[in-house]
Amino acid sequence: MVFERKQKRRNLDGVDALDRISQLPEHIIHHILFLMPHKDAARTTVLSKSWKQVWNSLPRYDFTFCDRTYYDNSPAHFEKKIEKFVRSVDEDLLPLREHKTRIQIVQQFRLRMTLCHHKYASRIDNWIELADRNLMESLYLELTSMNKVGRYVLPKTTFFVESLAELTLKGCKVLRKYFGDDMIKSIYLRKLTLERVDVHYLTITKILHCCPLLEEFTQSNCCVKAKRVHINYAPKLKKAKLYGVKKIKIEAPNLEELYCRGDPGRLDSDSFACNNVKKLKISMFETSKLFEDLNSKFPLLETLDLQFYDSKLKISSDRLKSLSLLSPNKQLPMLQVDCANLHYFEYNCSAIPSSFSITSCFLLKIENTLRLDSHLDTFRFITLRQYLRNFMQHQTLTLWFIPNCTISFTPEELRKDLPIPPIATVEHLELGNVPLMQDYTALLDGLLWSCHPKVLLIRADSESKEFVNFLSETLVIREEEPKCCGDSHMKCWRHYLKAVKSEPHLDGMEYVKNGYC
Amino acid sequence: MKFCTVKQYFDDENNNNVTNGIATTVIPLPNKHLKIKANNKEMEQYEQELLRNVMPQELTKLILAANYLNFKEALDFFCRTVANAIQNKSVDYVRKFFGLESDFEPGEEEKLCKEFAWSFEGVDED
Numbered sequence: 001m002v003f004e005r006k007q008k009r010r011n012l013d014g015v016d017a018l019d020r021i022s023q024l025p026e027h028i029i030h031h032i033l034f035l036m037p038h039k040d041a042a043r044t045t046v047l048s049k050s051w052k053q054v055w056n057s058l059p060r061y062d063f064t065f066c067d068r069t070y071y072d073n074s075p076a077h078f079e080k081k082i083e084k085f086v087r088s089v090d091e092d093l094l095p096l097r098e099h100k101t102r103i104q105i106v107q108q109f110r111l112r113m114t115l116c117h118h119k120y121a122s123r124i125d126n127w128i129e130l131a132d133r134n135l136m137e138s139l140y141l142e143l144t145s146m147n148k149v150g151r152y153v154l155p156k157t158t159f160f161v162e163s164l165a166e167l168t169l170k171g172c173k174v175l176r177k178y179f180g181d182d183m184i185k186s187i188y189l190r191k192l193t194l195e196r197v198d199v200h201y202l203t204i205t206k207i208l209h210c211c212p213l214l215e216e217f218t219q220s221n222c223c224v225k226a227k228r229v230h231i232n233y234a235p236k237l238k239k240a241k242l243y244g245v246k247k248i249k250i251e252a253p254n255l256e257e258l259y260c261r262g263d264p265g266r267l268d269s270d271s272f273a274c275n276n277v278k279k280l281k282i283s284m285f286e287t288s289k290l291f292e293d294l295n296s297k298f299p300l301l302e303t304l305d306l307q308f309y310d311s312k313l314k315i316s317s318d319r320l321k322s323l324s325l326l327s328p329n330k331q332l333p334m335l336q337v338d339c340a341n342l343h344y345f346e347y348n349c350s351a352i353p354s355s356f357s358i359t360s361c362f363l364l365k366i367e368n369t370l371r372l373d374s375h376l377d378t379f380r381f382i383t384l385r386q387y388l389r390n391f392m393q394h395q396t397l398t399l400w401f402i403p404n405c406t407i408s409f410t411p412e413e414l415r416k417d418l419p420i421p422p423i424a425t426v427e428h429l430e431l432g433n434v435p436l437m438q439d440y441t442a443l444l445d446g447l448l449w450s451c452h453p454k455v456l457l458i459r460a461d462s463e464s465k466e467f468v469n470f471l472s473e474t475l476v477i478r479e480e481e482p483k484c485c486g487d488s489h490m491k492c493w494r495h496y497l498k499a500v501k502s503e504p505h506l507d508g509m510e511y512v513k514n515g516y517c
Numbered sequence: 518m519k520f521c522t523v524k525q526y527f528d529d530e531n532n533n534n535v536t537n538g539i540a541t542t543v544i545p546l547p548n549k550h551l552k553i554k555a556n557n558k559e560m561e562q563y564e565q566e567l568l569r570n571v572m573p574q575e576l577t578k579l580i581l582a583a584n585y586l587n588f589k590e591a592l593d594f595f596c597r598t599v600a601n602a603i604q605n606k607s608v609d610y611v612r613k614f615f616g617l618e619s620d621f622e623p624g625e626e627e628k629l630c631k632e633f634a635w636s637f638e639g640v641d642e643d
Contacts, residue, residue, distance in 0.1 A: 024580060028596065035600035042636040046608050046629050049620050162635050188635035213634050
């Protein structure tokens with residue numbers, strides 16, 4: 001195919017301002033590119049649009065080989081199936097082998113199989129080396145080793161394939177000796193993922209040290225030798241995910257997103273030297289006082305997602321916009337949130353905080369999810385009301401009940417000297433796993449005393465129907481001027497509720513309450 | 518065998534693919550080639566000479582001529598010459614060599630450079 005360009009009249013001395021090379025037929029340009037080292041050939045994309053087009057017209061391949069054979073207790077049978085799979089891969093790779101006079105690009109090479117015998121390791125080496133020679137851009141290997149067969153070791157040369165931008169290894173092994181201290185060669189990866197890989201943490205440090213272009217790094221549930229993470233050179237790293245680790249020390253000046261999940265482990269202030277992190281997610285770590293002064297540790301932090309175990313937690317940050325707290329702890333935590341710019345707050349816990357303070361001027365959205373105790377009494381409802389009162393703005397509340405819980409609410413106990421805060425409005429109250437009870441009066445009285453929900457949503461399940469019936473009887477049919485509470489200043493919800501409308505909803509019945517006076 | 522196309526050329530006056538100037542360079546080539554087939558060094562010298570005396574545009578014409586004449590060895594030789602001339606050279610140098618100008622949008626070239634960052638590592642300056 002010849003490029004279409006208007007051909008000017010040529011004169012013999014060859015003074016011609018036109019771009020001549022583009023007039024060459026594509027197959028010839030491909031041949032010229034083939035005669036050069038891959039790096040130089042790839043660089044021609046940047047010359048001009050027509051050269052970019054030439055590069056894009058090179059033959060490209062995407063290979064995905066996934067063996068779904070599962071072991072059915074017959075080794076011979078299993079091996080036969082694997083053998084068949086291996087042969088089909090060889091066949092599919094023929095085009096790569098055959099064309100030896102032109103550049104070909106393997107955009108993606110993905111392989112997932114079970115290694116049932118070590119002889120297959122060399123077959124896999126063979127395939128990968130073939131792809132290496134053909135400008136491989138992305139490699140994904142998920143190899144499970146059976147019984148006594150050793151893990152697959154990726155050939156050393158593959159790491160250094162210049163065109164390789166993405167590498168994902170699952171269940172393989174990386175040899176420490178490939179990355180000795182004296183090794184200075186560059187690795188051009190932009191994205192590296194190691195999942196369940198047998199590798200030493202120092203080898204990972206070394207590999208990262210050789211990757212000047214790395215933007216994304218994930219280490220997930222690797223072997224014991226890799227429970228520590230030590231990253232001291234990662235100039236372009238933007239996103240890091242470290243799962244199943246015990247100790248972290250990371251220095252990445254351009255890191256923007258960091259996700260850490262401990263094994264569990266411990267984090268302290270010298271774990272991180274990443275001043276530009278905007279999004280941080282931490283779970284299963286002992287975090288001590290890390291969050292008390294986020295301004296100095298993570299001055300640009302905007303989103304924090306924290307799963308905490310401490311019974312006391314203080315979070316302080318000027319820039320934080322979104323805070324999500326999760327705690328599986330049953331202890332009543334003491335929380336102090338000092339974030340002037342917070343827009344979004346989420347709290348998901350098994351306990352209402354025993355002490356809670358929040359200073360923020362811009363809170364727009366609050367989501368609380370609480371898993372309730374097996375015994376809900378008046379005191380619990382008081383705590384709930386006090387907690388919800390912290391939020392003046394749009395808030396949603398989800399309450400999960402435990403089966404066989406007991407609920408009691410006695411207004412008499414309210415007349416003690418306890419100072420009761422004014423009641424808070426909840427935009428949306430969702431109840432899940434409402435237990436089957438003889439009488440829901442205490443539950444309803446307690447709930448509607450703790451807050452005034454505008455919308456009440458009940459998740460439909462086998463036991464919720466009773467409750468829904470109770471609600472329709474009690475809420476919809478009620479007196480205009482209830483006379484239940486007499487002179488008491490602590491009137492029950494009947495005195496405040498103005499209008500109730502019920503609507504069926506996808507998940508269950510939805511009651512829309514329109515107003516409280 | 519190599520000259521059947523040439524015969525056709527001489528019969529076909531309005532041919533645009535090969536000018537006279539080129540014909541004088543390409544046609545002696547097979548003789549040279551036969552003479553120094555096994556002698557790589559002389560071929561190298563000839564290549565250097567070619568690069569010095571002939572402008573890249575001419576080289577392109579040579580390639581087209583060799584292609585039209587179906588002259589495989591010459592085609593390969595000229596292609597190799599071009600490849601050797603531009604490998605390990607910066608993008609600007611190669612643009613000058615071919616008389617190209619970048620016709621990318623402002624952000625486009627930068628994006629490409631980033632995508633192909635691996636190919637820019639360790640390249641000679643001009």
